[in-house]
Amino acid sequence: MAVRTILGNEARLLRADPALLAGLALFGAVFAYALLNGAAWVARQNTTLEDVRAAEVERSAALEAELAEIAAGAEPASRFRDPRSPTVLGGNRGARTAVLPPGPLAALSVGQSDLRPYYYDVSIYTNEQTFLQNGEVENPLNLMVGRFDLAFVLTYLLPLLVIALGYSVLSAEREQGTLALTLSQPVTVRAVVGARLLFRASIVIGLGVGASLVGAAVSGGFGTPGRVALWCGAVVLYTLFWFGLSAWVNTLGRSSSWNATALVGAWLALVVVVPAMVNIAAGLLHPLPSRVEMISTAREASNEAVNSRSELLARYLEDHPEMAGAVVADVAGTAALSWAATVEVDRRVAEVAARYDEQLAQQHSIVRRYRILSPALLAQELLNDAAGSGDVRFADFDGQVRAFAEAWRAYFVPSILSGGVMTSEAVAGRPVFTYRPEPFTGVVGRATGPLLLLLLSAMLVTVPAIVGLGAVRGAA
């Protein structure tokens, strides 16, 4: 009964406080802007994907038309762009576009979709260098932090709203003198502070979850209710962590200004400093080779392979002097030798890429290991994962593209080696990339750990707060 009374009074106090209402309205506007920003990014992403899909259709149509003309007796426009050649049809001219559609809740969290490629033009020349050159290869935290979207607002700014609403939940009552009158009633400090925080948490959670649900509704995210639930669960736990911390600080019996300073300090430490320190530690312990070094190494490998190809070709011509005059025309034989060199380049590049991947994996491992130190890191990871804009989804996409590139090569390489000639039927028969979304069970399995850690963090600050409030007796 007392709780209901306090809740009612909180509502009355809120209505009577223009500054508080203005602050909440401002935050509402920030949420709206973040949603619009995220939606704009998704729209841009969709436009890009429509463009690349249209370009692929246009490319295929042009190839089929040219092959039909050649079949009717026309000469190819260029010997080096002859679509009958498997290296041309399977190469960049006939490349198939592999597309990663925006995540189910992409409008809520841009995540890594503005850092990692969400489409590739796959050809027989797709190799590890393709993935390295197209993606961000360092700074795992940069990969985790997106632009000004809802996830950013929830992770970085929402704690400030919680602090503004919670830093003086008890101390202000004491300072303005109302606590004495309140505690002379048959009500406990725990009930008073608990009810006040419950009301304020309801507002913040209502804002955060409400904005999330609106975003999910307008971007079609309700087709994946499990992800929406995971997102909302992360928002609730993260909000409760900050309210729990505010309550705990209030039990220390300090002034409101001291509480505010301590809580803003905690925000700075947990949201800014600790993630940055984890990032620095990851970089120091497992430094990535510089991108220039990576490109140089790959180029050197490529050059050496090309040189090997020349030696192979020279040896071939020594062994077959009768072919020397026809070698230029002998596309199939040259293509076979060229493919042998390509395979060698891929092998060397894969070695280089493996070292990068290993270091990057170590960095990610460090970030994941020490994410318990920062609820902000946990929340960001959960929100990105729920939205489908996290690192794992992009890595999974890269894996599917790798597999597709193998299938693509398997389709063309026999013709390359045997000097086969491609027809319009071959164009139609080329492998098609189909993105297979990760089952939600996989997301749940991955999210369980950080979700539990976030719950633990919230409990670690809430339990002492509850105990501390029980020890508060008087109004002094």
Next chain:
Amino acid sequence: MHTMTDESRETVAKPEARADGAVLEARGLGKAYGDTRALVDLDLRVERGEVYCLLGPNGAGKTTTINLFLGFIAPTDGQAFVASLDVATHDRETKRHLAYIPEQVMLYGNLTGLENLDYFAALSGKHPGPGRLREILEEAGLQSDAVERRVSGYSKGMRQKVGIAIAIAKEADALLLDEPTSGLDPKASNEFSALLGRLRDRGVAILMATHDLFRAKETGTRVGIMREGRLVSEMATSEIGHADLERVYLERMGDS
């Protein structure tokens, strides 16, 4: 007139082991902060319809006594009873019987007097309707045009009246007041005393800490003088005049 010294109390009998009708009772009540003894072995009873005024300088233990009855602080010795219930073990139950008016009645400035009264009355478990709340505020002396004005614009006297209204709405058996007339002008102070008189007539037991000897004599039925945490003198106001009270008070303060 009866007076007491630290060594021997002349006339105040030790209360019975069981509270027998006293709404407020202290038995050997003491509070120490480290080596500092804020209250020493206080025995006190306040019956229904009685106004007991605690007099004494700052630091005499008056506020400590009130805070102990409120359960705001825990005693280091003895017990405080409200309606025969031990405050230490029946914190919430005893507060149902108590109303409290501090020196500065601080309310929610953004709310009106009516809203403040509604909240605190509801918190105490009482839910009078808006009409009755208005009546209570007017009974407490708040002007009707001030009832729906924000409390931030109230004078101290007006806030005190809201405090009285809260006590009336609560229908408490006992009222604890800590320097309630401090800073009030004589007219407001007089009105306040009249309000206390009406509550006393309804059978409310009132314990008031004050520096104001005149107000204590006018309002109180008994007066206790405290010094350095001890109740050093106690008397019925009907037995003494203003001058006697002042003389005894000064004598007690001069004993060092």
